[in-house]
Amino acid sequence: MKPEPLQQDNEIISLARQVVAIEKAGLDKLDERIGQEFVAAVELILGCEGHVIVIGMGKSGHIGNKISATLASTGTPAFSVHPGEASHGDLGMITPKDIVIMVSNSGETEEVLTILPVIKRMGVPLISITGNEKSTLAHAADVHLYAGVDEEACPLGLAPTASTTVTLVLGDALAVTLLKLRGFTEEDFARSHPAGALGKKLILRISDAMRTGEAIPKVESGTALKDGLLEMTRKGLGMTAVVDAQDRVLGIYTDGDLRRSLDSAVNLRETPIDEVMTPSPVTISADKLAVEAAQLMEANKIHGLLVVDENGRLVGALNIHDLLKLGVV
DSSP states (O other): OOOOHHHHHHHHHHHHHHHHHHHHHHHHHHHHHOSHHHHHHHHHHHTOSSOEEEEEOTHHHHHHHHHHHHHHHTTOOEEEEOHHHHTTTGGGGOOTTOEEEEEESSSOOHHHHHHHHHHHHHTOOEEEEESOTTSHHHHHSSEEEEOOOSOOSSTTSOSOOHHHHHHHHHHHHHHHHHHHHHTOOHHHHHHTOTTSHHHHHHHOBHHHHOBOGGGSOEEETTOBHHHHHHHHHHHOSSEEEEEOTTOBEEEEEEHHHHHHHHHTTOOTTTSBGGGTSEESOOEEOTTSBHHHHHHHHHHHTOSEEEEEOTTSBEEEEEEHHHHHHTTOO
16 A cells, blocks of 8 residues: 555655764764864875875765865865776876875775775875774874764665765865965965856956957047947947047947937037047956956946056957856856
8 A cells, every 4th residue: 555645755854854864963973073183184285295196996986086176176286096097007196295095984995905005115195084993094094084973874784875975074174174274265266167157257357358459449539429429330339439649548438428419419420529428437457357347337337348558548348248258247
């Protein structure tokens, strides 16, 4: 007889909560254990002149991959090596200047222990993360971080669950602690994530986004308004700069200025653009971050900016759509 839907739903929720409770208990125990061994591991990694190499097998290997990736993206050069591949040549990737982190819940994983003597002979500092303080790997390490749990969330006690969660959090604790001690900043993070949204906001500069050369909309002082409108149409930025003979910016004429001109019944053919332009417009320099241009536009409720050099000469132009295309806003 099938259980009633509500009864089955309650059972599913109860089982899920049991898993969460067991894994939370494992993390509570980890919290209590963070101490001098963790400090020693951090200091060892801080003094490393090479890379941190993380080695693990099976589920521990997957967790090791995440640990090395997190370390690498937060200022600690790191990569993973599969213990099976290490036995067939990849040990050559490890140098005496490196540090090795070996991950094994049992501390007796055959593939890991096979390469342990080679690591020790090389004199490479070894940090182990295990769930067995009396294991071979725990005793062989220079620093041992205990990641043991009282029980796995798997009711069979076979699938690594709580133990892998604890190991993952321990790796995150190492990475974040190292990040803060190194003074790692958002700009540093962006440099290793140039394709991400944060990278674009923190790395891209106005010079990367602005229109230059013939693509800049500009007319000289004294130009008839109709010719200024033609320049705006050709360049497609919804504005044109008004400059003197040395390309110094005197003003700007925008779509908004055009609406005001039409409301005032200005003669588009004969009126000099100087008479209806916005003088002393908001400008920005090419070395500023692109995200600063977005902030400047938002603060001034405008959709475009002229880019000038230290002498006020026009060197570029951009609008909000340019920043949208680059993913800055």
